[in-house]
Amino acid sequence: MNARMKEILVVAVLTVFCAIMYWGKVDGWMTGFQFSFGLSMTVVILIAVSLLVILYLTLRGKLIGRRVVFLYVGISVTLPFFMSLSQEIKISPEVQTLYEGIAELPPGSVVLTAFDYDPPSAPELQPMAESFFRYCFNNDLKVVVIGLWPQGPQQANIAIEKILLDEAIAAKNLQYGIDYVNLGFQTGNEFVIQRMGSDFKSMFPTDYTGTPYNDLPLVRNIKNFSNIDYGFNLSAGYPGTVEWVQVAVDRYGLKMGAGNTAVQAPQCYPYIRSGQLVGILGGMNGAAEFELMTGTVGKGTKFMLSQSFAHMIVIAFIIIGNVAYFRGGRKQKL
Amino acid sequence: MRREIPLLITGIVGVVFVIQYFIPHWPFNRMNAWFSDWFSIVQACAIWLGALNLIKISIQKIAKKKKDWIYSVVILVFFLLITILGFAEGEEFREPGTGFTWLYEFVYTPLSSTMFAILAFFVASASYRAFRARNLEATLLLAAAFFVMLGRVPIGDVISGFMPQGAQLSNLATWIMTFPQTAGQRAIMIGIALGIVSTSLRIILGIERSHLGGGD
Amino acid sequence: MYPIWFQKRPLFTVLSALTIFLLFFSVSAFAQDNSQIDTTIAVDTTLAEIRIVPPSSVEVSDVGNDAGGSIDIHWQLSPEDQNGGPVISYSVLRAESVDGTLGDFTEIGSVPAGASTYADGNTVDGLKYVYKVAATAASGAVFESGDSIPVSSSAQWFDMRRINVFVGVLLVAGFIVYYIRQAKAGKELFIRKIAGLDAVDEAVGRATEMGKKIFYVPGTQDMDNVQTIAGVTILGRVAEMAAQYETWLEVPVSRSLVLVTAKEMVKEAYSKAGRPDAYHEDQVHYLTDDQFGYAAGVDGMVVREKPATIFYMGAFYAESLILAETGNSIGAIQIAGTGMPSQLPFFVAACDYTLIGEELFAASAYLSREPKQLGSLKGQDMGKAVILIALIVGLLLETFGIWNFSTLFSVIE
Numbered sequence: 002m003n004a005r006m007k008e009i010l011v012v013a014v015l016t017v018f019c020a021i022m023y024w025g026k027v028d029g030w031m032t033g034f035q036f037s038f039g040l041s042m043t044v045v046i047l048i049a050v051s052l053l054v055i056l057y058l059t060l061r062g063k064l065i066g067r068r069v070v071f072l073y074v075g076i077s078v079t080l081p082f083f084m085s086l087s088q089e090i091k092i093s094p095e096v097q098t099l100y101e102g103i104a105e106l107p108p109g110s111v112v113l114t115a116f117d118y119d120p121p122s123a124p125e126l127q128p129m130a131e132s133f134f135r136y137c138f139n140n141d142l143k144v145v146v147i148g149l150w151p152q153g154p155q156q157a158n159i160a161i162e163k164i165l166l167d168e169a170i171a172a173k174n175l176q177y178g179i180d181y182v183n184l185g186f187q188t189g190n191e192f193v194i195q196r197m198g199s200d201f202k203s204m205f206p207t208d209y210t211g212t213p214y215n216d217l218p219l220v221r222n223i224k225n226f227s228n229i230d231y232g233f234n235l236s237a238g239y240p241g242t243v244e245w246v247q248v249a250v251d252r253y254g255l256k257m258g259a260g261n262t263a264v265q266a267p268q269c270y271p272y273i274r275s276g277q278l279v280g281i282l283g284g285m286n287g288a289a290e291f292e293l294m295t296g297t298v299g300k301g302t303k304f305m306l307s308q309s310f311a312h313m314i315v316i317a318f319i320i321i322g323n324v325a326y327f328r329g330g331r332k333q334k335l
Numbered sequence: 336m337r338r339e340i341p342l343l344i345t346g347i348v349g350v351v352f353v354i355q356y357f358i359p360h361w362p363f364n365r366m367n368a369w370f371s372d373w374f375s376i377v378q379a380c381a382i383w384l385g386a387l388n389l390i391k392i393s394i395q396k397i398a399k400k401k402k403d404w405i406y407s408v409v410i411l412v413f414f415l416l417i418t419i420l421g422f423a424e425g426e427e428f429r430e431p432g433t434g435f436t437w438l439y440e441f442v443y444t445p446l447s448s449t450m451f452a453i454l455a456f457f458v459a460s461a462s463y464r465a466f467r468a469r470n471l472e473a474t475l476l477l478a479a480a481f482f483v484m485l486g487r488v489p490i491g492d493v494i495s496g497f498m499p500q501g502a503q504l505s506n507l508a509t510w511i512m513t514f515p516q517t518a519g520q521r522a523i524m525i526g527i528a529l530g531i532v533s534t535s536l537r538i539i540l541g542i543e544r545s546h547l548g549g550g551d
Numbered sequence: 552m553y554p555i556w557f558q559k560r561p562l563f564t565v566l567s568a569l570t571i572f573l574l575f576f577s578v579s580a581f582a583q584d585n586s587q588i589d590t591t592i593a594v595d596t597t598l599a600e601i602r603i604v605p606p607s608s609v610e611v612s613d614v615g616n617d618a619g620g621s622i623d624i625h626w627q628l629s630p631e632d633q634n635g636g637p638v639i640s641y642s643v644l645r646a647e648s649v650d651g652t653l654g655d656f657t658e659i660g661s662v663p664a665g666a667s668t669y670a671d672g673n674t675v676d677g678l679k680y681v682y683k684v685a686a687t688a689a690s691g692a693v694f695e696s697g698d699s700i701p702v703s704s705s706a707q708w709f710d711m712r713r714i715n716v717f718v719g720v721l722l723v724a725g726f727i728v729y730y731i732r733q734a735k736a737g738k739e740l741f742i743r744k745i746a747g748l749d750a751v752d753e754a755v756g757r758a759t760e761m762g763k764k765i766f767y768v769p770g771t772q773d774m775d776n777v778q779t780i781a782g783v784t785i786l787g788r789v790a791e792m793a794a795q796y797e798t799w800l801e802v803p804v805s806r807s808l809v810l811v812t813a814k815e816m817v818k819e820a821y822s823k824a825g826r827p828d829a830y831h832e833d834q835v836h837y838l839t840d841d842q843f844g845y846a847a848g849v850d851g852m853v854v855r856e857k858p859a860t861i862f863y864m865g866a867f868y869a870e871s872l873i874l875a876e877t878g879n880s881i882g883a884i885q886i887a888g889t890g891m892p893s894q895l896p897f898f899v900a901a902c903d904y905t906l907i908g909e910e911l912f913a914a915s916a917y918l919s920r921e922p923k924q925l926g927s928l929k930g931q932d933m934g935k936a937v938i939l940i941a942l943i944v945g946l947l948l949e950t951f952g953i954w955n956f957s958t959l960f961s962v963i964e
Contacts, residue, residue, distance in 0.1 A: 067460040067880070074459045088489035091505045094513075107663060120444035121451035121843050121869075155429060155439070188379060190775075192371030199364065199618065211426065222660070224672045227621075238842070238868040239772060251962055264454075264869050268893045270517045271524065286487050309490035311455060316484055318463040319477070326467045353720065357713055360706040364618040378773065378808070385807035385837035392836050403855055450843035454869055457876035458897075464879075465900040520892055523908050525938055527890040529723070530912035531777045533931035536727055538780065542923045543915060545784045545816070 034083065041084035048076065052317050059325045070318055077314040081306035088309060090302065095273055096290040099258040099280025103231055108141035110230035111223065113255075115245060116146060116153030122237035122262050123156060128288040128301035129260040130160040130235055136295045138170045143219055144181040145229070147205065149193055149240045154185045154209050178217045185209030191244040198225055198253040225253070232257035242269050246277045260287060342541045349539030390414065479515070483508045603631045603638060605694035606667075606684045611702040616713075619676040619706030624669045626696060629686045637688045638664045645671065648679040648701045656683065674704040715959055722937060727930030734926030742925060747886055747904035748917050751789060754860040754884050759796040763859035765789070766852070767802045768874065770865020770889070771845055774808040777912070778890045782865030783812050784915040785888070789862060790820035794829055802835040803852065805845040810837045846870035850877045863887040863902070864911065867894045875901035888914065 002010075025031025036044065052073075055065055106112070114133065118126050137144050146161075148154040161181065164170060175181065184205040187193045196204045201223055202214045215221055222228065232255045236242040242259040246269075249255040256279060261269055263284025272278040282291050285308050288301030348370055355363040393407035420434045428435040468474040485491035486508020495504040537543035606626040614621040624643055632638040640663050644656040662669055674680060679701040685693045734740055758765045767789055769782035786802065793800040802817065804810045814835045821830035838848040853861065854877065861878040863871070863885070871887075871894040878885045879901045887898035888906030898905045906914060909931075916924035941960070948956045 067463070070460045070463050071456045074456050078455065088493060090489050091492055093505070093509050109663070119447065119842070120439075121447040123444070124448065152439075189371055189375040192367075192374060196368055196371060199368075203368070209429075227670050227672060239776075239866070262869070264893055267512065267516055267520060268891075270512060271521050274513070274517055305489060309488040311459075312484045312488050313490065315459045315462055316481060318459055319466045319480070322463040322466060323468055323477075326469075357710055357717055358708060359616060359618040359710050360708045361618065364706075374775065381807040381811075382840070383807070385804075385810055385840065388807075388810055388837040389839070392833050395833065406851070446847075447841070447843045450847050450873065451869060453873055457872050457901075461872060461876055461879075461897065461900040523892045523895070526935065527892070527908040527912075529931050529934050529938075530890065530909040532720075532723055532934070533727055533927050534777050534781060534912045534915075536724055537924065537927050538777075540728075542731065542927065543780075543784070545787050545915065545919075547815075 035085055036083050038085050041086050044080060044084070045086075048073075052314075052321075056321055056324060059321050060328060062328065064325055065321075073314050073318070074311060077310040078307045081310050082303075084306060086306060088306065090289050090293050090305065092290050092294060093287075095270075095281045095283070096287055096294065097280070098273070099282060100291065100294045102256065102258050102279035103136065103142070103233075106140075106142055106230055109143065111143045111145060111219075111228065112137055113145050113147065113226075113229045113232045114157065115232070115234040115236075116148040116157045117150045117241045118156065118235055118237035118262075119150055119152035120156070124300075124304070125262045125284050125288065126235045126237065126260055127156065127160060128285070128299045128304075129282050129291060130157065131164055132288070132292045132295050132297055132299055132301070133233060133260070134160055134164045135167065135170070135297060138164060138167075138173065138175060138180070142231075145220060145223070146181070146183040147197075148186040149190060149244075150237075151186045151188075153235075154183050157183055158209075178212070179219055182217050182219045183209045184214075184220070190240040191248050194240075194244060194248040195252075198248065200225060226255045227253075229255060233259070235260045236265060237262050238265065241265065242272075242278070242281075246272050250277050258282075260291075338544065338547050341547050342544060346539055346541060349535065353539075386414075479511055483511055486511075603686050603688050603692075603694045604629050605686055606641060606696045609682055609684050609696050609699040611680075611682050611699045613702060613704045614670065616707050616710040619704050620674055621670055621672040622674050622680065622682075622702055622704050624671060624682050624684070624699070626667055626684045628665070628667050629694070632664050632686070636664070637690075638686045639689055640664055640687045641666065641669075642685045642687060642693070643669045643671070644683050644685060644695070646681050648681050653681055653698075661687075676704050676706060679703045713962060716962060723930070723934040726933040727927045730929040730933070731923050731926035734922035734929070737922075740922070740925045740929055742913070742917060742920075742928065745906065745910050745913065745917055747888060747906045747910065748914055750886055750904045751785075751862075751918075752792065754862075754886055755789065755792045755796055755798065757884055758793075758859035759798045761859040764799045764801050764856055765793055766849075766858045766861040766878075766883075767800060768849060768861070768863045768865070769802065769804060769809055769813060770863075770867055771805045771842055771870060772866040773806045774812060776866045778866040779806075779809060781890075781911050781914060782888070783809065783816055785862075785864050785911075785918065786813060787816045787820045788918045790817040791824045794821040794824035794826040797826070797829065800834060801852075801856075801858070803838050803845075803849055804835065805838055805840055805842075807837065807840075810835060842868060842870055843873075846873045849874055853877050853881060853883070857881045858883055861885045863889070863898065864906070864914075865889065867891055867898075869894075872897035872901060878902075 022031055055069070058065070103112070114130075116130070134144065136142075146154060146157040148157065161183070165175065173180075184201075185208060187204050189196075189204075193204050201220065205214060207213050208217060226232075226249055232245065232249060234242050234245045234257065236245075236259060242261055242265070245255075245257060245259070250257050250272075257277075258279040258281065259269060260282040261284070263286070266281060266283030266287070269278060269281055273281055282288060285301055285304055288299070289305045290301075292299045292301045351363070351366050351370065355367045358364075389410065393410050395401075396404045396407040397411070417435065417438055420438065421428050424433045424435055427433065429439075430436065462480075466477060466480065468477050482504060485494065486504035486506070491504035491508065495502070500506065534543065606629050608627045610625045612623050612625075614623050626641070629638050640661050642658050642661040645659045646656045647654040659671055659673070660669060669684075671680075671682075680703065681701050682699040683696050685695040687693050730740075755765060767786055769786055770776070770779050772779050774780065774783075790800055800817065802813050804813055814832075817835055818827075818830050821827050838845050850873065853874075858878075858881075861874075861883045863874060864887070867874075867889050868891065871889070871891075875885060875887060875898055885902035886904045886906075887902040888911035889895065889898060890908050890911055892908070895905065895907055913928055916928050945956050945960075948954075
């Protein structure tokens with residue numbers, strides 16, 4: 002069997018597995034399953050033992066290939082979904098300051114949320130969006146959504162639709178146009194932010210459904226950033242937090258917090274120290290911490306176990322790689 | 336003329352953009368908006384150049400039955416499918432329940448997420464292969480990575496739970512991210528910003544013109 | 552004995568009397584009701600008449616350093632404006648003042664209790680306005696302040712808050728222009744070795760020896776990004792070498808404008824190398840604007856065609872490692888260059904050479920060795936030296952508790 006055939010076989014098996022699971026979900030007999038604590042611990046111990054075996058093999062001079070690394074990463078990300086293990090999440094200072102920034106807003110304050118990401122980054126940023134909206138709606142903050150990425154406003158809608166189903170929020174009977182507005186996407190990257198500095202309406206003459214700006218009670222009186230009490234940017238790249246800081250914060254004095262993918266976040270740390278950003282939510286970790294602060298358990302918290310495991314696996318392989326390096330007279334190439 | 340006109344446009348727009356930052360008075364406050372509109376228009380129209388190029392190359396590949404031409408068929412089919420659906424469903428094409436939204440949610444989203452997710456695997460394999468304690472600097476880097484990776488996830492504090500508060504991994508990670516990391520980022524950012532200023536100035540003054548085609 | 556009309560119509564008389572009585576009764580009852588309503592109002596009025604001292608000292612001023620069209624209003628809070636006190640909000644009222652004649656006051660906005668400023672962003676420059684502020688009590692009663700002095704908005708010709716940026720721009724531009732002139736005058740300028748750029752020859756040569764393709768990825772951003780311009784500039788140099796060595800160069804791009812520019816660039820480079828016939832239209836081709844769609848496309852091509860050399864020069868985001876690690880897996884020699892700080896570690900880990908930040912921008916000067924370009928590099932370095940000195944001075948002053956120096960560099964309001 003050649004490599005191509007093996008790949009096809011793996012894909013076929015996975016497809017059949019997924020189809021059965023889906024059918025089970027539709028038919029009602031597959032309602033999700035959970036490992037018991039004992040089984041979870043057994044799985045963890047088995048993984049640890051197998052890593053020790055790999056370490057032993059490496060010491061003996063037998064190096065493992067990248068596919069084995071991939072396999073372990075895959076296992077470490079997926080298996081924790083089913084495990085009954087809990088871990089304590091600690092709040093970092095940058096999440097604390099971001100929370101305090103919105104917590105001091107009085108009811109009725111207008112919050113501008115910029116959605117600058119697309120579906121690939123949704124696993125990290127969508128939980129942030131959801132808990133942010135939940136907080137705003139629960140505390141009677143008015144939300145204005147815009148997007149500098151074409152898919153951003155759509156992601157916002159997905160989050161809002163989900164949050165409006167929450168019992169406490171559904172009871173408030175929030176009205177589109179009065180309590181929240183989605184102004185949609187506008188092309189032009191940082192130029193859009195720049196134009197918003199003088200006039201929102203010129204950049205967003207209508208909302209995403211085509212309703213004229215002046216027919217939306219919430220935004221009718223919003224001229225520029227001076228009418229916005231707090232800005233929150235969810236960003237996965239360009240245009241994103243860096244551009245918002247450079248234009249909306251530096252030029253127009255907007256008070257702003259941000260949520261970034263873990264890869265992007267380090268780039269925005271300097272802005273916290275300098276006071277240009279109130280705070281930052283970095284990756285899944287930031288999402289989980291924010292959920293803890295706002296008192297909800299969302300995907301951020303749920304997926305943190307996977308993140309913990311994945312980090313441990315990467316660290317394990319860095320150690321194994323270094324063992325191979327020193328064992329192989331520092332010349333061995335993997 | 337083929338190069339003089341673009342150089343002139345670059346020069347004028349560049350200078351105006353610099354000036355408008357310092358002069359809030361009309362007409363400079365508006366110029367920024369005018370040029371921004373122009374940029375948006377040009378950028379939006381230019382999308383066709385790319386799309387047409389993609390279609391042309393794909394059709395050529397299929398017609399000449401070049402190697403891997405079957406992938407070009409996939410490109411063409413999906414290109415046409417999503418374009419036609421988008422237009423056929425009118426202004427509400429992004430509303431829930433439309434074919435376009437279905438493709439967006441169940442084809443585009445999982446495919447893009449899959450590509451992004453590959454990053455997790457590649458980070459692991461690249462770290463395994465390249466993260467070596469070769470010398471003092473690399474060893475320091477390795478130690479920092481170790482603390483940050485453990486400290487950024489809750490399990491770090493489980494491991495270092497017995498340590499005093501300040502020495503727990505999450506606090507160490509925060510310290511590394513806030514001080515050494517930020518200092519390094521700032522240094523690189525200052526360098527890059529100056530590089531951008533200098534390159535922009537060369538472009539505005541017409542010293543750097545190789546991007547207009549051919550060098551001097 | 553009874554009056555004659557009673558004797559004639561006794562029933563009618565009784566009924567009439569009864570009706571009149573009822574009428575009186577009901578009227579008096581209504582009157583009583585009314586007096587009750589009156590009393591409640593009276594009570595309310597007494598409540599409201601616990602007079603609120605209105606806001607005072609309404610100060611107005613044109614918003615400085617702007618394009619006009621806005622006026623700031625500031626007032627002293629009413630002394631009763633305390634947490635749980637009777638004041639619930641302040642309304643801002645405005646009237647136009649034409650030749651000293653005051654028009655009608657209209658409400659232009661309101662702010663919650665506790666706020667003492669309002670920005671009126673809807674004024675006509677040159678027209679005089681008079682403002683007053685009214686405190687609104689919980690009962691609905693309003694207590695107005697006195698009128699402000701007339702004020703008009705205007706646009707400024709220079710934003711004084713940005714004077715520090717202006718000085719900085721002049722300084723850096725001055726250095727660059729000065730050193731360009733020096734370089735043109737024939738002064739030798741030293742440029743340090745950049746390993747990544749020296750390796751370009753070797754990388755192109757290797758592809759030629761192996762008879763394989765060269766891939767060039769000019770980032771995933773548009774032409775408005777300076778990094779893309781730097782990437783496309785280096786592409787010209789690589790294309791020239793590829794033309795000389797007769798090696799196939801393939802440039803997949805993710806933006807339409809980059810497609811046009813890169814095509815032009817490669818075509819020119821082939822002519823310059825004396826091989827215009829070797830240039831093919833489809834060497835430079837567009838894939839998609841979508842970030843991961845592009846990464847998937849390039850990865851697919853890399854895996855299928857196994858190029859010997861891959862260049863990544865420009866602005867990259869999360870796709871950087873996805874591209875570089877795939878290139879690494881097929882054993883290609885890889886040279887990367889980017890100004891995205893967060894992607895640099897990935898390139899360093901997966902590529903053979905990486906141009907870090909400024910090195911990418913210096914590439915054009917380094918490769919062409921043109922005096923004017925080298926001069927601008929030197930000017931840029933002087934700018935960096937000034938920043939470094941400012942940093943050290945600032946660090947020392949802040950350490951000794953002198954805070955004013957850092958405010959010189961502040962551009963945030």
